[in-house]
Structures are given as structure tokens and as C-alpha cells.
Amino acid sequence: METTLARPQLTAGLAVIYVVWGSTYVALKIAVVDLPPLLLSAVRFFLAGAVLYAWCAARRRRHPRPDWRAPTAAEWGAGVVLGVLLPAAGTGGATWAEQRLPSGTTALLLATIPVWLVLTKRLVDGERIGRRAGVGLVAGLAGVAVLVNPLSGPAPDPLSAAVAVGGAACWGAGTVYGQHAPRPAQPLLASAVEMLGAGGVLFLLAVPAGEYGDLHRPDWSAVAALGYLVVFGSLVAYTTYEWLLHRAPARIVGTYAFVNPVVAVALGWLLLSEHVGWRTGVAATVIAAGVALIVTQRSPQERPSTEVSRTSPAARSPRCIPSGSRAAR
Numbered sequence: 618m619e620t621t622l623a624r625p626q627l628t629a630g631l632a633v634i635y636v637v638w639g640s641t642y643v644a645l646k647i648a649v650v651d652l653p654p655l656l657l658s659a660v661r662f663f664l665a666g667a668v669l670y671a672w673c674a675a676r677r678r679r680h681p682r683p684d685w686r687a688p689t690a691a692e693w694g695a696g697v698v699l700g701v702l703l704p705a706a707g708t709g710g711a712t713w714a715e716q717r718l719p720s721g722t723t724a725l726l727l728a729t730i731p732v733w734l735v736l737t738k739r740l741v742d743g744e745r746i747g748r749r750a751g752v753g754l755v756a757g758l759a760g761v762a763v764l765v766n767p768l769s770g771p772a773p774d775p776l777s778a779a780v781a782v783g784g785a786a787c788w789g790a791g792t793v794y795g796q797h798a799p800r801p802a803q804p805l806l807a808s809a810v811e812m813l814g815a816g817g818v819l820f821l822l823a824v825p826a827g828e829y830g831d832l833h834r835p836d837w838s839a840v841a842a843l844g845y846l847v848v849f850g851s852l853v854a855y856t857t858y859e860w861l862l863h864r865a866p867a868r869i870v871g872t873y874a875f876v877n878p879v880v881a882v883a884l885g886w887l888l889l890s891e892h893v894g895w896r897t898g899v900a901a902t903v904i905a906a907g908v909a910l911i912v913t914q915r916s917p918q919e920r921p922s923t924e925v926s927r928t929s930p931a932a933r934s935p936r937c938i939p940s941g942s943r944a945a946r
Contacts, residue, residue, distance in 0.1 A: 622864045630861045634873045637854040639880025642720040642727075643888055644842040644850065645712050651839035653828035654716060655819050658709040661843060662700075663816025665851035669809035677803065684802040688810055695798035696807060700814030702791025709819055710784025717774040718781065719891040721901075724881030725764055726781040728904050731874055731911040732757035733789025741793050753910030760904030763896060804859060812851065875908040 885891035
């Protein structure tokens with residue numbers, strides 16, 4: 618896909634998803650101090666999903682199109698599955714993990730989503746892992762090993778780290794599933810369904826976790842952080858991301874995957890006084906480099922060949938990047 622944006626527009630759009638999505642890890646850290654993590658995520662996604670769903674319904678009434686309709690039962694079912702794998706397990710897992718992990722560490726562990734995406738596509742779709750992506754995959758896993766290795770000094774809480782990495786793996790698997798699942802044709806409607814499904818599941822999971830008994834009047838900072846996550850993290854940044862995907866090469870838009878953790882580490886150090894030691898610095902560098910290699914790996918459809926010319930639609934088709942992060946952030 619050739620970019621149809623002027624450079625200032627592209628820069629402004631990328632700045633939104635770089636900074637806002639990177640800052641959500643800091644907002645999560647502030648919110649979980651006073652709000653139960655599962656209920657926090659449930660309210661966040663259900664509110665954002667309801668707003669998006671209502672907006673899509675209004676758009677269908679004002680601008681009717683033959684392919685724009687309410688979700689079918691199959692699309693609702695697929696949306697709930699995606700909601701569990703992506704927003705609930707991915708971001709919900711990160712929210713739970715941030716009770717004991719610094720926001721920057723959580724962001725670095727979630728930055729491995731492209732690693733799990735590549736592995737899942739290899740296992741499920743049989744997609745060949747290119748040389749660049751292979752090096753990136755090894756680098757990404759090595760960065761995680763550096764970050765959580767208890768033999769090299771004080772390490773992050775192992776259970777929390779495992780939950781964050783597990784959430785990243787679910788995110789990667791859910792992204793691959795989403796490429797095969799039935800989805801509404803109307804823009805944003807699929808993500809609205811996913812977030813509503815995630816919110817409903819998280820409301821139910823909060824019962825056995827005993828979070829309803831932990832409810833109390835939250836501090837204003839937690840409420841403000843929740844509002845920021847709903848409005849800016851799940852609505853403003855997400856719609857900007859969708860807008861960019863239709864107007865810029867997917868590889869460029871996908872750079873958020875290795876910029877977000879750098880932003881999160883920097884903001885955590887600046888705003889929350891989180892310690893940034895050698896372990897975090899090395900892990901950030903290795904993971905960011907690995908994800909960059911994976912994101913910039915061209916798919917076979919993008920490489921020139923004797924059968925497909927450089928100017929054909931197939932040659933210009935964008936490489937798929939983790940769509941799950943769109944709804945979950």
C-alpha cells in the first residue's frame with residue numbers, strides 16, 4: 618500500500634499511537650493501585666465497546682450501505698473469542714501483572730506480541746519464517762530471558778511476568794484466529810464486539826476472583842486514569858490506528874510495537890520514578906530490535922517475483938500486523 622498521507626499527517630498520526638498507547642501502561646499502573654484489575658479492565662472495555670457500537674449503529678442509519686449491518690450470531694461468537702484472547706487475556710493480563718510489575722517491564726513483555734504472532738502463524742498456517750523475522754524472533758525471546766532471568770540479579774515477580782507473557786502469547790494467537798474468523802464489514806464494528814465480549818467475560822471472572830468485595834470509593838487519580846484509558850487508549854488512539862492502516866503502509870504503522878515499550882519505560886521513569894537498571898536497558902534494546910526485524914520482514918506477496926509484478930495489487934498488499942492490539946490498547 619502506498620501512503621496517501623502528507624508527511625505532517627503521517628507524523629501526527631504515528632505520534633498519537635506511539636505516545637498514547639505507550640502511556641497506557643503508566644495509566645494502568647496508576648489505576649490498579651486503587652481499582653481491582655479485572656473490574657478495571659471490564660469497565661474500560663465495556664464502556665469503550667458500547668461507545669463504538671453505538672457510533673457504528675448511528676453510522677449505519679445515516680449512511681446505509683449494503684454490506685453494513687448488525688453483527689450476525691457467528692460474528693458475535695467470533696468476537697467474544699477474540700475478546701477473550703485479545704483485550705481480556707492480553708491487556709487484562711497486563712493490567713493484572715502491573716499490580717507487581719513496573720509499567721515499563723510490563724510493556725516490554727507485551728512488546729513480544731509479534732514474536733508469538735510469527736510462531737502461531739508458522740504452527741497454524743504453515744507460514745515460512747523469513748531470515749530477518751527469524752533473527753528478530755530469537756532476539757525477542759532473548760530479551761525476555763534477560764528481563765526475567767533470576768540468575769542475573771533481582772528479577773521481576775515470576776507469576777506476574779508469566780501472566781504478562783501469557784497474555785502476549787494469547788494476543789498473538791488471537792490475531793491469527795482473527796484472520797480466519799467471520800467479521801463485520803463495517804469499520805470499527807468488529808472491535809466494538811470484541812471489547813463488549815471482553816468486558817462481559819471480565820465482569821464474570823471478577824466474581825471468583827473476589828474483586829466485587831474489594832470495591833471501595835476509588836481515589837480521583839484512579840478514576841482519571843480509567844477515563845484516560847477509555848477515551849484516549851481505547852477510542853482516540855484506536856481510531857487513529859484504523860485511519861492510518863487505510864492510508865499508510867502496514868509496516869510503518871506496525872512500528873508502534875517497538876516504540877510503545879520505549880515510551881512506557883521513559884514515562885514510568887519520569888512520572889512514577891520507576892527504576893531503569895542495566896537489565897531493563899539491555900532487554901529494551903534487544904526486544905525493540907527483534908520486533909523491528911519482525912515488523913519490517915516483507916511477506917512473500919510484497920517481494921517482486923516472475924509471477925507477480927511490483928505494480929500489481931498483490932505485490933502492493935500490506936503485510937498483516939497484530940490487529941488485536943488495536944482493540945486492546
